[in-house]
Amino acid sequence: MNRPARLRTRKTVRNTTVAAASIAAMVVIAACGGSDSGGVSADKKQTLTVWGMGAEGEKLADIAKTYEKSHPNITVKVTPVGWDVAHQKLVSAAAASKLPDIAQMGGSYMGEFSELGVLEPVDTKTFHEKDFFPASWKQGVVDDTAYGVPWYVDTRVVYYRTDLAKKAGITEAPKTWKDMKALATAYQKQAGTRWGLSIQPSGTDTVQSFYPFLYSAGGQIVSDDGKKAVVNSPEAVRALTEYGTYFSKGLAKKSVTPGYDVLKDFDSGSVPMFFSGPWQISSINQTHPNLKGKWGITTVPRDESATSMAGGSSLAISKDSDHKAAATDFVKYLTSAKGQTEFYKASGDLPARTSAWDSGELATDKNLQTFRTQVENSKTSPALAKWSEISSKVDDAIEQVTQGKASAKSALDKAQSEIESLLG
Incomplete structure (x- = not known):
């Protein structure tokens, strides 16, 4: 937006399909x-x-x-x-x-x-x-x-509280999905944080929070040429299954209010880890100077690769x-x-x-x-005229999984069918 397009609220803007x-x-x-x-x-x-x-x-x-x-x-x-x-x-x-x-x-x-x-x-x-x-x-x-x-x-990387990680007995940045899950769990159990990781559970452009999981697993929403829906591939299902476990295990919030400012919870330690872009560096330094020396960033944890959204x-x-x-x-x-x-x-x-x-x-x-x-x-995703409609189907699938209403496979099978109809 991909800011994707980027708002200074720092969310990539979805262009609503209004051109009749x-x-x-x-x-x-x-x-x-x-x-x-x-x-x-x-x-x-x-x-x-x-x-x-x-x-x-x-x-x-x-x-x-x-x-x-x-x-x-x-x-x-x-x-x-x-x-x-x-x-x-x-x-x-x-x-x-x-x-x-x-x-x-x-x-x-x-x-x-x-x-x-x-x-x-x-x-x-x-x-x-x-x-x-x-x-x-x-x-x-x-x-x-x-x-x-x-x-x-x-792009998006992982921001994490290094001081709380050390308190939880972890001194290295998470390099794999397994490492990130272990760190999120340790934050809660050993460091006493409320949550382990902040990722978006639902709403418009939830897909942007999901992209680092999807791409790192080797999945896509549509093929590179934009002609074929592939969102229910084994790789995409694995990615959404992993994403959903943060909610089913209570490591991530199942709901967030509009305009949610993760930095407030990052400062308090309630949320010790989140995905975000480069603007957060200056935001942390300027508005949360007390965090100096207590945080770090790392590239997205690896599955098949360590690939983020562009x-x-x-x-x-x-x-x-x-x-x-x-x-x-x-x-x-x-x-x-x-x-x-x-x-x-x-x-x-x-x-x-x-x-x-x-x-x-x-x-x-x-x-x-x-x-x-x-x-x-x-x-990056293919530049398609109906991309906002296409990605909204993935938003819906993610919400079904994070709220415990469907499995990753069934949610993505539904999205696959809907996207195929949009691709014609």
Whole structure:
């Protein structure tokens, strides 16, 4: 979202499927025509319109000012858009042929908007796949065509209380599923914590909490080409069975309130271990300084592999933009090693361009290097127009298991059937 797309509430946003057939038809018709009209050359005086989502949109305006200093002929007008309204705003703008020149898009958006015909294919002579983490590049690819250039990347690792682990008699980070289960149990029995691990039990985007289990077991929701449902494979069933045991054994909460802040319970010791992204590092350091020296992070525990989810956002250029040349140049700046480093300093978002990690804090900080290792071992879902509907079926299956209403096999068999009907 994959923040997947990412909210500053730090949950990947699912784009609700609201584009009705009539709107889709309007968009496709509107997209046919204006895209090959030439447009304004990059050296002419002009204004670029850019929509940035969530906190990233707020930070982008400052980065744009730096760009404008070296490009005095270009004014960059950045409009921050909340992730809660981003999808509907993009759909409405696409239907009216009023998309901005550049839009930030989460991975879950790419399939839908490329299918609507409103995105310009990436100029692969300017932007090269080899310069970015493989999973981040793949998020912008639909049917072998790239429609978005990776801007920042996101993934999930394990945060855990090292002091409480030591109290429980464990001095090493969990490396396998068995290790993680043992640590969660020891936290409760030896360290006296209320819970052992925080993972999402139900609700929208529960699948994101499940991905590290699913991918590490070798499972997927659909095949790599997005044409076949595979969510009830033996690997996926094993993953959901393992996920469910944390709830059946009382190691994880069966319900959490909307907007739940795991850091409060992490601070108190009630929840000593959880999966999350890189933003939590600064959150812990800034809002829970008393935890200094009492916590650590590690890559996701291994089953067949140690594979996490890949999220983040890409930058897409509107097919109907009259400023494609300048837009391409601005995106090139934002996704250069220098631009990525600047944006990391401003936002804390991890660069999608690998060369940005070769110097400075990104190259030397131990925790950041853990995230780099995990990004290199992460997987993204195919960019499909109906992905929100597809993943919601997995959300439902997970809830059935965590609430003790169905076995992993029966829940995923049901999801398999429902997803097959969506794939047609």
